[in-house]
Amino acid sequence: MSHDGLFTGNELFRKSYCRAHEKEFLELAKKGQNPKALYIGCSDSRVIPDMMTNSAPGDLFVVRNVGNFVAPYSPSEDFHSTASAIEYAVSILEVKHIIVCGHTQCGAIEAIHDKSELNSEELIHTRKWLTLGEQPKKQAILALGRDADRETLLRLTEKLSVISQIENLLTYPSVKKRVDAEEIQLHGWIYNIATGEVDYYNPETLYFEPLSSLKIEE
Secondary structure, three states, X not given: OOHHXXXXXXXXXXXXXXXXXXXXXXXXXXXXXXXXXXXXXXXXXXOOHHHHHOOOOOOEEEEEEOOOOOOOOOOOOOOOHHHHHHHHHHHHOOOOEEEEEEEOOOHHHHXXXXXXXXXXXXXXXXXXXXXXXXXXXXXXXXXXXXXXXXXXXXXXXXXXXXXXXXXXHOOOHHHHHHHHXXXXXXXXXXXXXXXXXXXXXXXXXXXXXXXXXXXXXO
């Protein structure tokens, strides 16, 4: 999309969607946000959280990063972007759900399996960040073997990575406390870019199953 397309797109948004939902936008501006869920997803431009969930403005508190990773909790006072979003969503906004959403054909997962793209000196932070996917990579190789079909290996790594990030979420004291008190529910999703379908991780069956079969409490 050209720069002109972005500018005219905003003009169309203001004149169509905003006007049609003027009351809702005014309410959001006056009363602030009260999102239902924290959505932790990948920065991939093909994955659009509001569109894939048919959510309205104010429904989702969204944080996106390369690979939809969650670094384990660290008490250090450094620049922790994703951790800051988690803390704010849980402790200030008091969300009831946290969704970690991975997706098919994930470039981050591919890079973990083929690190040749990460050799550039310009990717120092990316190389470090992607180490958060090393554990699910090793688990996938252990389950399927190093000679496994590449696409099968990538798809399994994407799923195992979602589970790994949920485990990392539970290292955050504020999250663990609320999960134990049944005040927050954690969800692991995989979004299929080609079909738009979402599968969720069922901890009882240990499989990813169609989201359409799941009843989520409000």
